[in-house]
Amino acid sequence: MAETLSSEQYSATLIDHFNHPRNAGRMEDADAEAFVTNPVCGDSMRMFLRFDEDGGRIAAASFLSSGCPASIATSSVATEMVTGRTPEEAEALTRDDFAEAVGGLPKSKVHCSVLAAAAVRNAIASWRASKTSV
Numbered sequence: 001m002a003e004t005l006s007s008e009q010y011s012a013t014l015i016d017h018f019n020h021p022r023n024a025g026r027m028e029d030a031d032a033e034a035f036v037t038n039p040v041c042g043d044s045m046r047m048f049l050r051f052d053e054d055g056g057r058i059a060a061a062s063f064l065s066s067g068c069p070a071s072i073a074t075s076s077v078a079t080e081m082v083t084g085r086t087p088e089e090a091e092a093l094t095r096d097d098f099a100e101a102v103g104g105l106p107k108s109k110v111h112c113s114v115l116a117a118a119a120v121r122n123a124i125a126s127w128r129a130s131k132t133s134v
C-alpha cells in the first residue's frame with residue numbers, strides 16, 4: 001500500500017537511504033567523477049563512476065556528500081539506479097526519478113534531488129570528454 005506523506009515528511013525509504021547510504025565513499029579506480037553544488041543552499045556532492053571495459057555500461061557508482069538528508073538519500077539511490085545502465089540510460093534519469101525512488105520529497109526539499117541528477121550527467125560528460133581527448 002502506498003505511503004501517504006504530509007508535505008514535510010520524509011518517507012521510510014528516504015530515511016533508510018539516509019541512515020544506510022548505499023555506495024558512499026570515494027572510488028579510487030573511478031573512470032570519471034563530478035563535483036556539483038546546489039545553488040539554492042550551497043550543499044555539495046561528488047559522484048564517481050566506473051565503466052565496464054567497452055564503456056557500454058556503468059559498472060559501479062559511489063558518492064561523497066556534504067548535503068542534507070534528502071540529498072544524501074537521492075544520491076544513494078542514484079548510485080543504485082545508474083549501475084548497470086548505459087550512459088544514455090543513466091543520463092535520461094531525472095531528479096524526479098531519484099526523488100520518486102526514495103518515496104518522494106517534502107515540498108521544501110524538492111530542490112535537493114538536483115545534486116544527484118546533475119552529478120550523474122556531469123560525470124558522464126567528463127568520462128566522454130576524457131575518451132575523446134586521448
Ligand code: FES
Pocket residue numbers: 038041042043067068069070071109111112115
Ligand atoms: S538543503 Fe541543500 S541539498 Fe538539501
